[in-house]
Amino acid sequence: MKKLALVFALVALTMAMVFAGGSAETAAEKEIEIKFVTWWVGADTKAGAIQELVDEFNANHVGKIKVTIEGTADADGLANSISTQIAAGNPPDVFCWGPTVAGFENYDGNLFMDFTEDLKGEWSECFADGILDQATYHGMTKSLPYDMAYTPIWYNTNILKEAGVEKLPETMDEFWDMCDKVKAAGYYPTAQMTGGNNAWTSMLWYTFLCGSIGGPAIFDNFEQEFPTNPVFVQAAEILQRMYLEYTHNDAIGGDAGVAGGYYLAGKTAAFINGPWYIGRVKNEAPEVFEATEMGFFPTINNEKIMVCSTLTNLAAANQKDPAKRAAVIEFLKWLTTAENAKKVAESSGAVLAVKFDASGNDNRLTAQVNDIINGSKGFVNYWQFYVAADMQLEFGQALAAMGAGKITPAEFVAQISSLF
Amino acid sequence: MKTVLKPHQVVAKIFKWFYIVFFLVFMLAPLLWLILTSFKTNIEFDTANALALPKVWQFRNYANALSLSNLPRMFLNSLIVAALTTVLNVIVSAMASFVIAREKFRGSNLILNILLAGVLVPIIALMVPYLKINMKLGIMDTLWALIITYSAINIPTSIFLIHGFMQALPKALEEAAIIDGCSFPQRFTRIILPLSTPGIVTAATLVFIYCWNEFTYAMILTISESCRTIQLGIRYFQTQFVVDNTGMMAAIVITMLPTIIVYIFLHNKIISGMTAGAVKG
Amino acid sequence: MKTKKQSNVIWILIFLAPAIALFSLFFIYPIGMVVGTSLTDWRNSVGMNFIGLENYIKFFQNANFRTALGNNIIWALSLGIFQIGMATAMACILARRPKGWTVYRTVYFLPSVISGAALSMMWKAIYNAQHGVLNAFLNTIGLSDLAHNWLGEMETALPAVIISQIFYIGYFMVIILASRVGIDDNYYEAAMIDGANVWQQERFITLPLLKPILITTVTLALAYGLRHFEATYLMTTGGPNHATETMGTFLYTKLKASKWAEANAIGTIIIITGGLAISGIRSLLSRNMDVE
Numbered sequence: 001m002k003k004l005a006l007v008f009a010l011v012a013l014t015m016a017m018v019f020a021g022g023s024a025e026t027a028a029e030k031e032i033e034i035k036f037v038t039w040w041v042g043a044d045t046k047a048g049a050i051q052e053l054v055d056e057f058n059a060n061h062v063g064k065i066k067v068t069i070e071g072t073a074d075a076d077g078l079a080n081s082i083s084t085q086i087a088a089g090n091p092p093d094v095f096c097w098g099p100t101v102a103g104f105e106n107y108d109g110n111l112f113m114d115f116t117e118d119l120k121g122e123w124s125e126c127f128a129d130g131i132l133d134q135a136t137y138h139g140m141t142k143s144l145p146y147d148m149a150y151t152p153i154w155y156n157t158n159i160l161k162e163a164g165v166e167k168l169p170e171t172m173d174e175f176w177d178m179c180d181k182v183k184a185a186g187y188y189p190t191a192q193m194t195g196g197n198n199a200w201t202s203m204l205w206y207t208f209l210c211g212s213i214g215g216p217a218i219f220d221n222f223e224q225e226f227p228t229n230p231v232f233v234q235a236a237e238i239l240q241r242m243y244l245e246y247t248h249n250d251a252i253g254g255d256a257g258v259a260g261g262y263y264l265a266g267k268t269a270a271f272i273n274g275p276w277y278i279g280r281v282k283n284e285a286p287e288v289f290e291a292t293e294m295g296f297f298p299t300i301n302n303e304k305i306m307v308c309s310t311l312t313n314l315a316a317a318n319q320k321d322p323a324k325r326a327a328v329i330e331f332l333k334w335l336t337t338a339e340n341a342k343k344v345a346e347s348s349g350a351v352l353a354v355k356f357d358a359s360g361n362d363n364r365l366t367a368q369v370n371d372i373i374n375g376s377k378g379f380v381n382y383w384q385f386y387v388a389a390d391m392q393l394e395f396g397q398a399l400a401a402m403g404a405g406k407i408t409p410a411e412f413v414a415q416i417s418s419l420f
Numbered sequence: 421m422k423t424v425l426k427p428h429q430v431v432a433k434i435f436k437w438f439y440i441v442f443f444l445v446f447m448l449a450p451l452l453w454l455i456l457t458s459f460k461t462n463i464e465f466d467t468a469n470a471l472a473l474p475k476v477w478q479f480r481n482y483a484n485a486l487s488l489s490n491l492p493r494m495f496l497n498s499l500i501v502a503a504l505t506t507v508l509n510v511i512v513s514a515m516a517s518f519v520i521a522r523e524k525f526r527g528s529n530l531i532l533n534i535l536l537a538g539v540l541v542p543i544i545a546l547m548v549p550y551l552k553i554n555m556k557l558g559i560m561d562t563l564w565a566l567i568i569t570y571s572a573i574n575i576p577t578s579i580f581l582i583h584g585f586m587q588a589l590p591k592a593l594e595e596a597a598i599i600d601g602c603s604f605p606q607r608f609t610r611i612i613l614p615l616s617t618p619g620i621v622t623a624a625t626l627v628f629i630y631c632w633n634e635f636t637y638a639m640i641l642t643i644s645e646s647c648r649t650i651q652l653g654i655r656y657f658q659t660q661f662v663v664d665n666t667g668m669m670a671a672i673v674i675t676m677l678p679t680i681i682v683y684i685f686l687h688n689k690i691i692s693g694m695t696a697g698a699v700k701g
Numbered sequence: 702m703k704t705k706k707q708s709n710v711i712w713i714l715i716f717l718a719p720a721i722a723l724f725s726l727f728f729i730y731p732i733g734m735v736v737g738t739s740l741t742d743w744r745n746s747v748g749m750n751f752i753g754l755e756n757y758i759k760f761f762q763n764a765n766f767r768t769a770l771g772n773n774i775i776w777a778l779s780l781g782i783f784q785i786g787m788a789t790a791m792a793c794i795l796a797r798r799p800k801g802w803t804v805y806r807t808v809y810f811l812p813s814v815i816s817g818a819a820l821s822m823m824w825k826a827i828y829n830a831q832h833g834v835l836n837a838f839l840n841t842i843g844l845s846d847l848a849h850n851w852l853g854e855m856e857t858a859l860p861a862v863i864i865s866q867i868f869y870i871g872y873f874m875v876i877i878l879a880s881r882v883g884i885d886d887n888y889y890e891a892a893m894i895d896g897a898n899v900w901q902q903e904r905f906i907t908l909p910l911l912k913p914i915l916i917t918t919v920t921l922a923l924a925y926g927l928r929h930f931e932a933t934y935l936m937t938t939g940g941p942n943h944a945t946e947t948m949g950t951f952l953y954t955k956l957k958a959s960k961w962a963e964a965n966a967i968g969t970i971i972i973i974t975g976g977l978a979i980s981g982i983r984s985l986l987s988r989n990m991d992v993e
Contacts, residue, residue, distance in 0.1 A: 037643055043484075043664065070643045072652060081640045083959050086746050088551040092643065102958070105745040194853075194941060197957070250830035253853025253941050257665050258829070261466035284462055389958035393938060397765075400941030404855070407942075432899060436794055440805055443791065446868045447808050453834045454823045470837035516720035519713045535720070538728050539921065540975035542928040545952055545968025548961060549731030572727030575720055584917070604712040633816035635931075651816055665826065672819045683814050687807045690814075691875055 032327045034067045037082060037092040039312075042073035045279055045348035046147075053343065057334050065327045071096075076197055086111060090317070094328060097143055097315040101222070102388035104137035112142035113316040118329055126336045131353045134310050134381070143313035144332060145353035149382060151204050151274045151307045152372045158291040159187045159269040168295040172238075175298040179246040182269045190242050191268040192251035193259035194403060198384050199396035201259040202239065202251075204272040204307060206395075207383045208297040209235035211305040216378030222386040227417035236402065236409035243403030252400045264288060274311075275369045278349045294368040296375070306376035309385050310353060391419045451676075458482075458669035465666050481670035490645060491653060495678060498650040501566045502631035506624050509571040513578035514620055518608050520579075521586035522594060532583065538576030547640055554641055565641040566649070570631050578623040585619025586612055625690050632679060650675050732972065739966035745959045756966035766967075769939075769946040770974070772859060776947065777926030777978065779863050781919050788873040789915065793903045795874075796881040806878065810871035821935035824865040828852045828936070852937050855944040862933050862945050873918045880914040881907060916986050920979055927975045948974075 036054065040046040054067050070092075072078050082095050091111050097103070106112055119141055124132060131145045155168055160178065163185035169175040179189035192202045210218050214231035226232055243251060248262055263271040264285045282289045296304045314332055319325040334340065341354035349366055351373070384392045394416050402412040425433065457465060458481055459474040468475070485491075519525075520532050550569060554560040559568065589612065597611050613620075635651045642648055654671050683690065739756055743749035760766045791809065795802045812820060827833050830850035839848045851861040884907065892902045908915075930949025933939060939950035948971050955964035 035643070043667075068644075070645065072639075072648070074652075077639050080957060081643070083957075084547050084551050084640050087548050087959060087961055088555060089746070090555055103745065105747050109746040109748075111746050195938065197938065248831065250850050250853055253850060253858070253937065254829075258831070261462065261665070261832075265463055265466040267467070388960065390954045390960065391958075393954050393957075396938075397940050397942045400853070401855070404941070406855070428898075436799065439791065439794065440799065443868065443870065444805060444808055447811055447871070450823055450827055450834075453827065457826065457834075465832055467832075470832050470834040471841060512719040512723060515716040519716040523709065523713055525710075525713060531717070531721075535724060537976060538724065540924050540928065540972060540979060541728060541732065542930070542949060542952065542968055542971045542975075544928075544930055544949060544956075545735055545965065545971065546727075546731040547956060549734045550727070553726060553731070568723075569727065572723040575724055576728075579720070580917075604709060608716070629814050632814075633818070635816065635818050651818060654816075654819060654822070668822065669826070672822060676815050676819055679814050679816075680811070683807075683811065687810070688803075691806060691810055 031063055032065045032324050035093045036067050036069050037095040038071045039075035039078050041071050044073045046344055049344040049347040053340050094316045097313045099310055099313045101386050107137045107140050107142045110318055113318045114140055114142050116141045126354050128353050128355050143315040145310040146314050147312035148351045148353050149274050149309045149311040150351050150373050151272050152294040154271045155293050155295050156269050156291050157293050169298050172298045172300050188248045188268040189246035191259040191262045191271040192247040193254040194252050194396045194400040195255040198392040199399055200256055201272055203383055206239050207307050209238050211380035212297055212300040212302050215302045216380055232413050233409045236412045240402050240409055252403050275349045278365045304377040306379050307382050308379040309382045394419055455673055458673050460666050462666050481667050485671045485674055494648050494650040494653050501563055502628045504567045505570040505631045506627045509574045509578055509627050510624050513575055514582050517579050517583040517586050518612055521583050535579050561643050563647050574627045581623040582619050586616050589615055735965040735968045738962055739969045741962045743962040756963050765943040768943050769948045769951045772947050773927050776929045777923045779867050780922040780926040784867040785919050785922050788870040789877050791874050792878040792881045810875050812869045813872040817931050821932045825936045828861055855941055858944045862936055866932055880911055884910050923979055
């Protein structure tokens with residue numbers, strides 16, 4: 001046992017030496033090193049394209065700038081790690097950042113690099129019209145919108161046909177009619193979930209409901225409006241009905257794997273997620289992929305409302321060294337050129353905040369998503385954009401109670417509001 | 421010497437075996453199911469009977485897990501961190517335990533109680549300070565960050581175990597040593613330390629297991645691929661908004677496998693280390 | 702003699718120094734920072750202002766936080782009473798060396814070497830209403846009425862999470878077994894000759910002699926219960942509707958929201974309640990057991 005321990009210790013010690021040596025070596029080099037901390041690695045659909053772009057950038061700047069990608073595909077864990085680094089006063093050089101209204105408070109400090117001046121030139125023209133406003137707070141733009149969440153309604157037309165539904169529902173009455181028929185045919189009309197960190201799919205249903213009832217401006221003055229405006233209770237009433245009558249029994253407590261699983265398995269007629277899910281459906285459930293049609297959310301008071309949010313922004317640490325700052329800006333500009341954005345978008349199915357010519361896309365569903373975006377009459381940010389992570393979680397908690405019929409829609413809104 | 425069992429003895433015997441078997445099933449059945457499911461496709465997992473065998477054994481899940489994550493490196497990192505942490509933690513804890521247990525000085529009880537109270541601290545609450553400390557020490561995003569942090573986190577538990585063991589050794593041992601002219605450090609290295617080996621092995625085992633399985637701080641204190649540990653591999657299959665259930669299960673099995681294999685070979689050493697400790701105490 | 706004492710003092714300091722240094726750096730300083738900042742409004746990366754006990758008052762007025770506190774007490778008792786009780790019973794059974802006992806011991810300890818995160822994710826899948834193995838098993842044996850959405854129903858979620866954990870008795874069982882096999886067999890032989898049955902032997906010989914190790918393990922179990930976090934977070938994130946919330950998950954939620962001061966206030970509450978509960982229970986246990 002003793003010998004064993006000794007051997008262990010020696011081996012480990014040698015390893016550690018090797019490590020220490022390795023890191024000392026890199027420190028001696030002169031080129032500017034930029035660490036890019038991102039969840040677009042590993043199993044993530046953008047991983048390949050991002051890696052290629054970084055390699056290409058490094059090849060163009062040999063000896064001057066070297067970008068290394070660090071991170072893990074576990075976006076939730078990584079976001080947590082990044083926010084801890086921010087709190088400790090030391091954000092990574094360049095990093096992915098999920099913007100929320102609460103998080104914009106970070107702009108008031110001086111930890112984030114300020115792009116306001118840089119964006120006054122032609123760089124701002126790379127971005128879709130008006131999208132930079134979504135990343136501007138107190139007049140400063142300290143993060144760049146990149147990955148967008150446009151989330152249409154996904155319908156499984158095989159199920160609709162079998163249930164005798166001829167066309168995608170356009171009004172709420174048609175929607176309920178579809179639900180009844182689908183239910184009678186032995187399928188689940190909608191996929192829902194209260195679990196995960198934000199009850200993702202159900203949070204999107206709720207966002208659509210709020211937007212469709214209250215119009216595109218419904219989330220303005222969120223903190224004042226949410227506790228008092230009856231629209232939010234009306235939207236909750238409809239969501240509750242979906243839970244009580246038209247969804248699977250493990251929606252409560254279920255996570256994205258559960259809600260998505262029902263759609264992939266061809267058991268549910270209507271589902272909401274972003275275009276990044278297309279690749280997954282195509283690979284894992286080809287039949288469902290063939291049967292899928294993207295649709296608008298049914299009209300309640302407002303027609304053709306679409307959810308559109310900045311999902312992931314690019315942010316950077318404030319740099320004192322002007323050379324490093326310039327290098328960071330150069331790298332960010334590289335990521336946001338139309339040509340490069342196109343590579344990322346087309347390989348992953350994502351929709352980006354950067355403008356590019358999307359013609360020639362042969363993916364039927366991606367084209368449908370673009371049609372829906374272009375045909376929309378109004379856009380809303382998703383609900384969770386307006387609240388901090390603890391309230392995002394509270395949404396799922398309160399929804400679990402409301403979905404089980406234990407609290408009323410008014411109580412649901414009140415429970416979430418109590419966190420303001 | 422076969423004797424006829426009385427009814428209550430029969431009941432006791434039945435109960436005993438029921439109890440033993442129940443726990444065996446509880447420990448093993450879920451793991452077997454996990455392994456079984458890790459060979460299914462996600463669609464199968466979502467639709468087919470959970471007890472059914474996979475229609476086609478999906479070794480692809482394992483191939484994916486292995487190709488996506490830099491598993492050998494993660495494995496090596498975990499080994500380095502766990503080994504060095506164990507050595508560092510045990511040396512530090514044994515030294516402190518020795519003076520507290522064998523040298524009754526004023527304030528020794530207070531120091532012991534303060535150190536032991538560390539067991540209660542919700543380590544998760546200390547994320548921000550730990551990050552700050554590691555950045556100040558200049559070891560953030562290196563394996564040393566994990567080694568130093570884990571060593572410190574485990575001090576209360578290790579002292580708890582080692583101190584309890586050292587305290588139980590008879591006082592006469594040292595008195596004889598002092599008469600023989602042993603110096604202070606010699607009493608530690610030659611007398612108390614060898615006699616406490618079982619207690620130290622117990623502590624070392626627990627520290628090693630802790631390091632191997634730790635997740636939260638591995639996530640926060642390391643960013644680079646080059647210093648990620650094996651537990652972070654599990655999350656490889658949980659990307660934004662998409663959960664690959666069976667892929668994740670394959671990853672869980674892969675991360676568990678080395679532990680289980682090492683355990684199968686060393687279980688006697690691990691457990692008897694813990695057991696031997698108390699036999700002598 | 703005097704010089705010897707002085708040199709002893711120096712040696713004592715040298716031996717204590719590394720442990721104290723690490724402990725101060727990783728426990729005392731961070732706790733000081735946690736307690737200090739819990740009195741401010743620190744969130745995100747903006748500066749902090751002193752606001753006194755406001756965070757604490759807010760939490761004690763929050764029904765969900767009180768649920769969390771209650772759940773932690775349930776956890777502590779479940780681990781401290783049921784888990785230790787079952788572990789002790791198993792240790793007593795195995796100490797009598799039934800056929801194959803070393804194999805059982807090895808199997809029971811196995812989950813202790815597997816990461817808690819992996820086990821929690823496994824249990825989450827087991828409990829799933831639709832494709833979990835538990836409901837599949839109940840359906841197969843004709844008990845489909847008992848099938849539940851285990852982690853999704855407010856009534857079953859907490860018991861489900863607790864049950865997934867408390868039967869992992871291996872860790873404590875091995876520690877207790879170590880003490881149990883250390884008891885001299887002569888005691889039991891003498892008792893047997895006096896006509897004591899197995900139950901009486903365990904009750905009147907084993908339990909009193911195991912007192913120190915039981916106090917130790919119960920204390921550890923209580924501490925684990927009061928700071929419980931990982932399994933609940935991974936299986937339910939504290940839901941549905943806070944049914945499984947613990948102070949740890951509550952704290953983590955605040956951390957995720959970058960509400961550092963609020964998180965630190967909860968951290969302080971965990972440390973204080975833990976300290977109070979455990980010193981109270983320890984003194985109670987040692988007194989009660991002294992009487993025996």
